[in-house]
Amino acid sequence: METVFISKLKPFLEEISKKSDLYIPVKKAEHWTFNRYNPDEIDEVEFNSIRTCLPVKEFSFPPRELAAAFPEPLEAKQIKPFAVFGLKECDLHSIEILDKVFYEGEFQDPFYIARREKMFIISGDCTQAGQSCFCNLFGGKGFADLGFDLNVSKIKDGFIITEGSQKGKRFIGDNPDLFADAPDTLLAQRDENRARVKKELEEKNADLKFTSKISEIIQGSQDSDVFDIEAQNCIECQACTRVCPTCHCFYLYDTKKPDYFAKMKMWDSCMRMAYAGVAGGANPRKVLGDRIKHRLLHKFVYFLERYGIDMCVGCGRCVDADAGGIDIREVLKKLDEEKKQKKTNQAEIAK
Amino acid sequence: MKNNPYQPLNAEIVDIIDESALIKTFVVTPDETFRFRTGQFVELTLPGEGEAPFTPSSSPADTEKMEFTIMKAGSVTSLLHNCDKGQKVGIRGPFGNGYPLDDFAGKDVYIVGGGVGLAPIRSLFLSLLDRIKDFNSVVCRFGAKTPKDFIYKDSLFGPWQKLDGVDMKLTADEADSNWEYNVGLVTNILSEDDVDIKNAVVVVCGPPIMMKFVTFQLVEFGFPDSAIYLSMEKNMSCGIGKCGHCMIGKYYVCKDGPVFTYDQIKAYPNIWD
Ligand code: SF4
Ligand code: FES
Numbered sequence: 176m177e178t179v180f181i182s183k184l185k186p187f188l189e190e191i192s193k194k195s196d197l198y199i200p201v202k203k204a205e206h207w208t209f210n211r212y213n214p215d216e217i218d219e220v221e222f223n224s225i226r227t228c229l230p231v232k233e234f235s236f237p238p239r240e241l242a243a244a245f246p247e248p249l250e251a252k253q254i255k256p257f258a259v260f261g262l263k264e265c266d267l268h269s270i271e272i273l274d275k276v277f278y279e280g281e282f283q284d285p286f287y288i289a290r291r292e293k294m295f296i297i298s299g300d301c302t303q304a305g306q307s308c309f310c311n312l313f314g315g316k317g318f319a320d321l322g323f324d325l326n327v328s329k330i331k332d333g334f335i336i337t338e339g340s341q342k343g344k345r346f347i348g349d350n351p352d353l354f355a356d357a358p359d360t361l362l363a364q365r366d367e368n369r370a371r372v373k374k375e376l377e378e379k380n381a382d383l384k385f386t387s388k389i390s391e392i393i394q395g396s397q398d399s400d401v402f403d404i405e406a407q408n409c410i411e412c413q414a415c416t417r418v419c420p421t422c423h424c425f426y427l428y429d430t431k432k433p434d435y436f437a438k439m440k441m442w443d444s445c446m447r448m449a450y451a452g453v454a455g456g457a458n459p460r461k462v463l464g465d466r467i468k469h470r471l472l473h474k475f476v477y478f479l480e481r482y483g484i485d486m487c488v489g490c491g492r493c494v495d496a497d498a499g500g501i502d503i504r505e506v507l508k509k510l511d512e513e514k515k516q517k518k519t520n521q522a523e524i525a526k
Numbered sequence: 527m528k529n530n531p532y533q534p535l536n537a538e539i540v541d542i543i544d545e546s547a548l549i550k551t552f553v554v555t556p557d558e559t560f561r562f563r564t565g566q567f568v569e570l571t572l573p574g575e576g577e578a579p580f581t582p583s584s585s586p587a588d589t590e591k592m593e594f595t596i597m598k599a600g601s602v603t604s605l606l607h608n609c610d611k612g613q614k615v616g617i618r619g620p621f622g623n624g625y626p627l628d629d630f631a632g633k634d635v636y637i638v639g640g641g642v643g644l645a646p647i648r649s650l651f652l653s654l655l656d657r658i659k660d661f662n663s664v665v666c667r668f669g670a671k672t673p674k675d676f677i678y679k680d681s682l683f684g685p686w687q688k689l690d691g692v693d694m695k696l697t698a699d700e701a702d703s704n705w706e707y708n709v710g711l712v713t714n715i716l717s718e719d720d721v722d723i724k725n726a727v728v729v730v731c732g733p734p735i736m737m738k739f740v741t742f743q744l745v746e747f748g749f750p751d752s753a754i755y756l757s758m759e760k761n762m763s764c765g766i767g768k769c770g771h772c773m774i775g776k777y778y779v780c781k782d783g784p785v786f787t788y789d790q791i792k793a794y795p796n797i798w799d
Contacts, residue, residue: 242532245573245616249533280781282531282766397795424770426763427532429576436573438532443763445770451761454578454600457734459760459774459796469773477776 179347179354180361182333184220187353188212191258191346195295198234200227200261206495209259222329225305226263226490230420232273234259235290236442242286242427243438252286258295260327265310265488267298267322269420275482276423286440295342298323300368304375307491309504311380312389315489317372330364383504385511389475389485395517396510397472403464405506408499411463413444415493415501421474421486424450445470471506531766534571534616535560539609540591545677549642550607551583551595556617559589564627564653565646565757565785568619569765570594572609576602577618579762581784583645585652592617595645595677621765622784625650625729625755631660634721638740640669640712640732644677646757647731651686658691665693665720669712669736673698673705693720713739718747731757738798741788751789758783758791 181187191197197212200223207227212220234257243249270291277287301308301317310317319326324343328335335357338344347354385392416422426443429436443450446466452458460466478486487503494502541553554570562568564586571577578600584593598607635654639647647668654664666686670676676683676696687694697708697715708715712732721728728749730740737756744754760772760779767781775794777783791797 243530243534245534245571246536246614249530276768280767282768283529284766284768285530423768426769426771427577429571429574431574438534438571438577440532443769443771451771451773453759453761454603455733455759457759457799459799461799465795472775473770473773477773480776 176337176339177344177347178335178337178357178362180333180335180357181354184222184327184334185214185218187334187336188220188260189214190350190353191260191295191297195256195258197258197260207261209261212260220260222299222302222327222334223261223263224302225308226265226301226492227261228418228492228495230418230492231259231262231266231269232420232423234294235270235287236273236277236423236425239439239441240286241437242440244432245436245438247435252289254289254293256293256295258297260297260299262296262298262323263301263490264298264315264317264319265308265490266420267296267319268310268313268315268488269490270296271322272421272478272482272484272486272488273423275484279482296323296325296339298326298339300326300328300365301372302329302368304372304379305491307494307504308376308489309380309383309491310489311373311376312383313485313487313489315376316369317376318369328365328368330361330368333361335361335365380504383508385507386515387511389507390479392507392511392514393471393475395514397468399510399513401506401509401513402468403462405467405501406463409446409463409467409501410499411446411448412498413446414496414498415503416444416446416470417442418492418496419487420490420492421488445473467501471503531618532764534569534577534618537615537617539611539613539615542609542611545595545679546675548598549595549675549677550598551593551677552606552609553591553593554615554617555591560592560617560620561589562586562592562620563624564649565624566620566622567762567765567780567784568592568617568621569762570606571616571618572602572605573614573616575605577616578602579621579765579780581646581649581757583648585649585656587653587656595642595648597642619765621780623782625653625785627653627657630654630727632662632725634663634665634726635661636721636726636728637664637666638668638712638716638728638730638732638744639666640736640740641671641675642677643732643736643757644668647729648678648681650729655689655692661691662725663693663721664691667695667697667712667715667720669697669699669715669732671699673702711739712736713743716740716743716747723748727753727755729755729757734759734798745788751792752787754788756786756788756791758786758797760784 277284323339474486537556543551701709767778772779
């Protein structure tokens with residue numbers, strides 16, 4: 176993979192924005208969000224230290240979109256190429272997860288795919304471990320090895336750019352004036368930063384060490400009270416599923432437009448009471464604790480069985496967003512603790 | 527747009543048959559030939575109002591028109607019940623697995639149905655009749671609340687009673703003075719001797735509570751869990767294994783079902799709710 180050096184972000188991003196819409200991270204209070212890039216509005220683009228607070232799924236799986244029309248079917252929508260700067264390793268990991276859902280199997284989602292294929296991904300190394308980050312539990316380390324077109328690493332006096340795809344390579348090749356060589360001394364700086372952030376992550380989550388695999392912890396704790404206890408704090412705001420970059424529940428609803436009938440596709444949440452209810456009144460998850468449990472079973476057991484990866488990237492967005500104070504890390508800890516306890520009890524009974 | 531799984535095929539309701547107080551059969555003709563396997567389901571859209579999943583009750587051999595027997599239960603079904611002939615609708619699908627008829631060959635096929643659960647069963651039954659020689663026997667045990675609540679009365683009380691190779695028993699929870707069949711729950715007319723348990727498959731379809739008690743009884747009779755085929759009704763939206771609504775454990779009912787063997791799903795919580 177080729178690496179090059181730039182001293183400032185703006186000329187680089189400006190070049191990108193000439194060819195496509197570009198979204199960049201901006202800081203709002205203590206959080207990062209994405210904004211449409213407008214070169215006239217800003218002097219320099221900020222480099223986000225950690226992931227944004229809203230999930231990247233919005234770019235390929237918008238909260239609401241038109242999915243079908245009657246009586247005349249929809250024309251294929253022309254999606255313009257667009258670029259997003261500032262995605263982190265966990266975001267790329269979440270894209271990998273959603274790709275499995277929307278690309279794989281007998282049916283594909285043409286809307287997701289149309290956007291996904293027009294998305295130019297410019298990721299960036301994390302420069303610190305965020306408050307609620309625990310991606311290291313899922314193999315995260317604060318920088319990405321793949322899944323990007325270009326990756327940006329911040330170093331002392333500039334940035335290292337790494338190509339990750341043919342598209343990325345072409346961009347570097349087409350713009351020789353933008354880039355300088357990246358000598359080994361600068362690469363060493365980048366590697367130092369990476370090692371520092373990785374260590375920070377590990378230290379921060381040192382007490383998040385489990386005795387069993389997460390899938391086994393959840394699988395083995397189906398009769399635990401923890402879910403119902405957590406439910407007492409949950410106010411069913413559904414924020415956890417909205418901000419989660421891997422949650423992808425949606426529902427289709429029909430509506431009337433002035434000159435046609437529409438079928439809309441809209442985000443849904445498995446935390447909603449009526450989510451699994453049927454017209455006859457049956458509902459397998461009437462109880463809130465059962466819904467919280469199902470969410471974790473889906474993320475760490477069912478999804479893993481079907482697709483071979485966990486449906487969580489440890490980004491901590493749900494921890495930040497949770498109005499009721501449910502902390503997925505603490506829930507996992509409690510369940511693991513219970514499991515350990517059960518084992519010891521059984522061992523003692525066996526004696 | 528080609529290959530948009532959310533786009534329904536335009537169709538029209540061409541006939542409506544009253545089955546019981548709350549149940550009607552809608553005859554629907556799609557704009558294009560529509561093929562499905564018996565037991566698969568489709569999403570039926572009432573444009574501008576909503577859509578809901580139904581398993582056609584007609585034979586898959588008819589690719590020009592389909593029938594849906596629908597109970598008035600929620601908002602979409604209530605609106606459908608108010609529709610007249612000529613109503614434009616949409617159909618998406620077919621989705622799911624359907625009944626594995628080839629696996630049933632050479633066996634006793636034991637069919638237990640209740641209430642509106644006879645709708646998917648009718649399609650299965652018609653498919654079995656088309657190749658009745660392939661099966662050792664077809665044994666039906668159907669129930670409904672009262673004689674009036676039976677759907678497909680003309681077939682059930684008439685020609686279906688006298689079919690070669692078919693053993694049919696009916697029961698009503700509560701009878702009236704004209705009722706000439708059994709009285710009581712469907713579980714009362716099941717017997718260990720109905721079929722050769724070692725060489726049989728059972729298909730169960732009906733309200734959740736009925737499916738639950740029938741399944742328990744079949745297990746008690748000694749049917750292996752893997753020979754009990756259940757048509758699961760769950761909340762469905764996308765029909766294509768993406769939206770998450772229909773999950774039973776790791777399974778998507780819309781994709782891996784709606785027909786499951788009991789051993790596939792029995793370990794998961796609340797499957798009957
Ligand atoms: S469950 Fe929470 S930590 Fe995991 S990916 Fe979703 S928002 Fe991030
Ligand atoms: S109905 Fe959407 S996943 Fe099954």
